[in-house]
Amino acid sequence: MSADTPRNNFIRELVAADVETGRFGRPVTTRFPPEPNGFLHIGHAKSICLNFGLAVEFGGRVNLRFDDTNPFTEDMKYVEAIRKDVAWLGYTWNEERYASDYFEQLYEIAETLVSNGKAYVDSQSEEGIRAGRGTVTSPGTPSPNRNRTASENLDLLRRMRAGEFPDGAHVLRARIDMAHPNMIMRDPLLLRIRHASHYRLGDKWCIYPLYDFAHGLSDAIEGITRSLCTLEFKDNRDIYEWLVREAGFENPPTQIEFARLELDYTVVSKRKLLRLVNEGHVTGWDDPRMPTLAGLRRRGVTPDAIRAFADTIGVARKPARVELATFEHAIRDDLNMRVRRVMCVVNPIRIVLTNYPEGQVEELEAPYYPHDVPLTGSRSVPFSRELYIERDDFMEEPPKKFFRLAPGREVRLRYGYLITCQSVVKNDAGEVVELHCTYDPATRGGDAPDGRKVQGTIHWVSAARGVHCEVRLYDKLFSVPDPEMDGDDGDFTSHLNPDSLKVVSGAYVEESVVKDAPGSAYQFERTGYFVNDVIDSAPGHPVFNRTVTLRDSWAKTK
Ligand code: ATP
């Protein structure tokens, strides 16, 4: 399904009703609000497709807003990566905004709340505040500072801003209800002191808003209509609504929650992905095993595949893990008709065609498939006396149903000739190192004039003209479907798959691909989908990343 015929979901229905009734008195306005503390991952893609998709469909607006309220973790390099990844997914934002641009406005709202008796400065320790919150079954205890006068609070707030106090000396809290059934509403923290340099604003501020204070009000400032977030924020909806109301916004945005994407065999949390990077479990945020958009791009996954995947999984209220097979299906489905099929021998064994003239090379016409995109016509594939075939395509003592090469058996070389294995050459260890075969000169193109049946067709590369290359066989990053299954008691890194990358340095690919730009993608016939690595390929020595195998071999062996 394409972006112009979006699948329906409960959020889309609500938004359609907003448009119908003119509920907000302004166009549909959404935002994608990442914190610039890491690279975007496949979970974010779900949120991007949803927010941008609605704005596009309903002729509305969508902002890319950096929710940058934590000076300890944020960085410009993440802002740049996020911009690049959203654009790569194929979306254009109306405005680029920063929560940090609203700090002054948030501060003014804080003063208003204080003046209205709706917020107070609390000077308890962090532990004191936590203890005073009570529990789900028992009400909290009011802070001894809860009854400070408005002028006392205003004075303290101004001095907090002026930098008179160290970190942790005071916080600004909303004055709501210490017995509220929703614990978040028991006088939540709004501002805290942090003498830290912010990546954009430097030392301009030493008080920073907490998520709840910044998020809903930033939405309101931007005129967002529906604020879409994941289910963990369900309980935050009350404070969201309280704040936008107390701050006096007309037709304020409302929050709707949906289930976050959880994908089997990986983790989708920037904090956890950052650990993988920092601890060297992967080569970086763009390691092709990472579920980041940068990693998926380098792996050879296209934006179309990711958008089709987001569309397939849909948007629901109920959390559910998505099987890796669903994602891989979207990837294959997208690449199938998009990329050229070419030949690469990953694990080669040499064959010598003993009756083929030495020094002779024939240029065989090999039609491209798919025929329509992106290349039409054909390329020439050199055929010579010495060739490589896949080691797995030969068996010395084959079972009955093995239709590939074996002593005395005949097989078809794709686009080429029928060949018959006459003898094997072994080394001192008894391993087969070379096969001596004969070819039938009457079978060029693969058909025998006498009509004899040859079942097997295998791929091959000319030993003389094939290009030596490196092939990186990527597999699942974790060896269990839910790496976080042990919760906080365990360490998700203990479930990393030790075989998530197998590097094959001695592969050979047909020479037709050697001039292609890095990033070019192929189906290596009978092997899988691959992409020329944009970072490590060198001229004349390509490196290929396996994007995905040809079919889901995992589901079968499970
Ligand atoms: P992370 O734990 O990876 O940092 P986050 O929610 O803290 O996730 P943000 O950068 O704050 O990350 O999120 C930006 C937006 O993306 C939010 O609206 C968030 O709800 C959404 N989002 C993040 N992870 C997912 C996910 N797995 N599925 C769907 N949406 C997500």
Ligand code: MG
């Ligand atoms: Mg976050």
